[in-house]
Amino acid sequence: MSRKTPLLLTSLAMLALVAVTAVAFAPSGILLWFSLVLGALLVALSVLDMRTLTLPDPLNLAVFALGALMVWQTRPDAWPHHLIGAFAGYTLLVMVEITYRRMRGRDGLGRGDAKLLGALGMWTGWAGLAPIMLVASVCGLLSVGILSLTGKRRFDSTSAIAFGPFIALGGWIVWLGADYLLPAGLY
Known part of the structure; x- marks a missing residue:
């Protein structure tokens, strides 16, 4: 079995789960297609x-642009909430990134994470940012804890962790x- 096979299978399982949850929970019609x-x-x-510790700008931009199109098509009266969500989401994590760098003298958060949270802020509006970060933080901590306890991976203060999947x-x-x-x- 190739080293890439588990990641491919995980990706396919994640896509299947996305489809099932979107069909189950997303409203029908155009919002279902946007959700998929x-x-x-x-x-x-x-x-x-997970593979490269990077979140490519073109994909983050696609999430943002699709969110903007979704707002324009389905809830144009909510533009201010969504624009504030995009700006605040990006700004929040940029501030965390800069603060961490000043305190620790090294990078601790990638700019792609900030761009992803900003793009998701376009989808959920500013009211969605705190719940997104709560879920991301709790899942990230649980993941690190489980991997540490099971001995699958050792972590120290310099360990790199892909935070994008948890934000997603x-x-x-x-x-x-x-x-x-x-x-x-x-x-």
């Missing part, structure tokens, strides 16, 4: 980040659960 494309982009970003998961959960998680009219 968003899910596929998030899977691609997650796989690339948080964005996916918040997007699909927006009706239940976010105040009406803000997403």
Whole structure:
């Protein structure tokens, strides 16, 4: 078996899960199609980040542009909430990145993570940012904890961790659960 086979199988399983959850939770019609494309982009970003610790600008831009198109097509009156979400999501993680670099003297968060959170802010509006980061942080900590406890990987203060997949998961959960998680009219 090739070393890439487990990643390929994981990617296919993730795409299947995206399709099932989108059909189950996304509204029908055009929002379902937007959701399916968003899910596929998030899977691609997650796989690339796990393999290379990078989130390519073209894919982040595609998430942003698709979110802008979705807002324009389905909720044009909510533009301000979504633009603020995009700006605030990006700015929040850039501030974390800069603060960490000044405190520790090295990079600790990639700019791609900030771009991804900004792009997801376009999808969920500003009200979705805190839930996205809560899910991402909890899942990231659980993942590191489980990998450490099982001995699958050792972590120290300089270990690199792909945070993009956790942001993507948080964005996916918040997007699909927006009706239940976010105040009406803000997403």
